[in-house]
Amino acid sequence: MKLGIVTGIPGVGKTTVLNTIKEILYKENIKFLIMNYGDYMLKTAIEMKYVKNRDEMRKLPLNIQRELQLEAAKNIHKDASSLSEGLSFLDTHAVIRTPGGYLPGLPKHIIEILQPQVIFLIESEPELILKRQEADKTRARSDYSDPNVIKETMDFARLAAMSSAVLVGASVKVIKNIEGDPSIAATQIIRSLM
Template sequence: MKVVVVAGIPGSGSTTVLENALEDLDYVQVNYGDVMLEIAQGKGLVKHRDSMRKLDPDVQKQVQMEAAQEIRKRSRENNIIVDTHCTIKTPNGFLPGLPRWVLEDLQPDQFILIEADGDEILMRRVSDVTRSRDTERLEAINLHQEMNRATAMAYAVFTGATVKIIPNHNQRLDEAVEMMRETLSY
């Protein structure tokens, strides 16, 4: 069984790249945030996804742990792609999306970061009327991507997994999808 974690900050297009790449590959996609949301909603903590990052950090950690256990159950029989965020920007600072206890359960083989230029991400967020996102300046978007890189490497040091960065620029989705397919085929 292979476990691959795919991450990108909101607006990077990580989910879009992943969904297009998985059409011909033998992986089951699991969205970490969806599993967390199911758990949080089941406990009456939130009503919608965008309020997850505003939960008390200790509550977020508990929900993360329960989600890791649920995903681990699902990963026993299939190649798994975990679609998630390396870091979550909270009012108290950046929270690791995959803390030590999550990594211990998942034992991923690879981390793939999907990135775009900060101005591309900013425009994607502004154009996306389906989500309720906090407004951020370009500097904050760039910092968040830098934090993702640093965090992914820290995760790799802890797990022995590799880290691959795939650029996803406007009007070049096909290139990002092909790079993702090649990476997942190894």
């Protein structure tokens, strides 16, 4: 199993980069799986009647978020392991900003289940992230609407990613998402995981 964890603050362009990865790997006839941690958590959270939508999850008490993280990690590892050859990518956050503080997205008990080879940090300038957030009317991200908060969150994400990587012997790679050409970031991610 080759698993790359693709992280980044909301609005940095993870979904766009992952969609580009999907297009590239499909054209090259390489088996792949792209998973979204939030989708796995949301499915459980809705089933347990904790939330009605994804953006409400960041506001849940930390103990409930931890419970959802653990259940998601087990299901993600199961799905990634079912892909005997090829590449698996997990779209998630290295940290989640909550009212109770920064919650590690990949704490010890989670990263040890996932066992990634690489943790990718997709980054852009805070002002560019704000611009992307404003253009995306499908999400509510007012808790990331300040450039200083974006910068602080990216700093915490770097620290969290390295801390998680140490626990499983993974590498950490910072990827700049260049405006207008997500194929640059996508190609760097693919090459690093192969």
